[in-house]
Amino acid sequence: MQGLIFLVVAATSGFAAVRLVTNKNLVHAALYLVVTLMGMAIIFLLLTAEFVAWVQVLIYVGAVIVLLLFGLMLTRAQIGKTALDRQQRWVAGPVALVLFGVTAPVLWRFFDGRTISLDRQSGNTEALGTEIFTKFVLPFEVVSVLLLAALVGAVFLAKKD
Amino acid sequence: MPDGYFGSYLTLAIYSLAMIGLVGGTLGLNRLVSPKVPGKEKMTTYESGVDPIGSGQSQTTIRYYMFALLFVIFDVEAVFLFPWAVVFEEIGVFAFVEMMIFVAILALGLLYAWRKKVLDWI
Numbered sequence: 001m002q003g004l005i006f007l008v009v010a011a012t013s014g015f016a017a018v019r020l021v022t023n024k025n026l027v028h029a030a031l032y033l034v035v036t037l038m039g040m041a042i043i044f045l046l047l048t049a050e051f052v053a054w055v056q057v058l059i060y061v062g063a064v065i066v067l068l069l070f071g072l073m074l075t076r077a078q079i080g081k082t083a084l085d086r087q088q089r090w091v092a093g094p095v096a097l098v099l100f101g102v103t104a105p106v107l108w109r110f111f112d113g114r115t116i117s118l119d120r121q122s123g124n125t126e127a128l129g130t131e132i133f134t135k136f137v138l139p140f141e142v143v144s145v146l147l148l149a150a151l152v153g154a155v156f157l158a159k160k161d
Numbered sequence: 162m163p164d165g166y167f168g169s170y171l172t173l174a175i176y177s178l179a180m181i182g183l184v185g186g187t188l189g190l191n192r193l194v195s196p197k198v199p200g201k202e203k204m205t206t207y208e209s210g211v212d213p214i215g216s217g218q219s220q221t222t223i224r225y226y227m228f229a230l231l232f233v234i235f236d237v238e239a240v241f242l243f244p245w246a247v248v249f250e251e252i253g254v255f256a257f258v259e260m261m262i263f264v265a266i267l268a269l270g271l272l273y274a275w276r277k278k279v280l281d282w283i
Binding site: 001002062063066125133141144147151155 | 165240247252266
């Protein structure tokens with residue numbers, strides 16, 4: 001059952017990813033990215049990584065896509081009229097193949113035959129929360145300073161006009 | 162109601178499929194039974210009753226982008242609230258203080274944006 005769901009989701013994600021890079025309309029490409037990222041979220045759920053899955057939905061599907069679409073609306077470039085293609089398929093192809101050739105065997109060898117226990121009641125969100133709020137208190141607070149810097153920087157740049 | 166990890170998500174999946182089926186079915190039925198008399202006027206983009214001018218693509222102001230960016234930053238903040246809520250009872254006051262500092266530092270940014278009149282819509 002899980003294998004079947006994985007196959008369907010992976011096929012949909014893969015198809016959307018191919019359409020994403022071959023699409024001439026950048027807005028459509030962004031919407032295909034939504035499908036790809038949602039597929040990834042479902043795959044994370046299948047791997048019982050609930051927190052990662054919902055962060056994926058919140059941050060990537062929610063925020064990053066919104067930022068991307070607003071960024072597209074902000075450009076003066078005519079979207080969808082001309083193909084935004086740097087014609088570098090001959091470089092991109094081998095690079096992608098090499099990356100796949102390295103990561104796939106490594107992941108296969110490491111995770112082959114491993115199973116995930118489903119008995120845990122609360123999942124890994126609790127473990128993550130305990131780690132963040134007891135061990136990594138300072139890094140956690142530093143994250144807020146980082147976000148503050150991003151916010152102030154963006155406000156400064158936007159108001160300079 | 163199925164139990165367990167996958168069971169709970171199966172419930173969610175069945176619910177989502179039922180919702181998609183309901184909406185899709187209603188819209189599909191509407192499409193089947195409604196009369197269609199297309200015309201040039203009818204095919205124009207609906208723009209609150211005003212005739213649309215220019216193309217659908219135009220450059221927007223940076224104001225929209227600012228709101229999108231504020232949304233992203235507070236979305237990242239919200240992500241931290243979830244594991245915090247899960248372990249809140251376990252850790253107690255310490256966790257509360259930690260999160261208050263976190264939110265206060267981000268509130269400074271919001272205050273800065275407010276004072277710089279980024280939040281005003283002119």
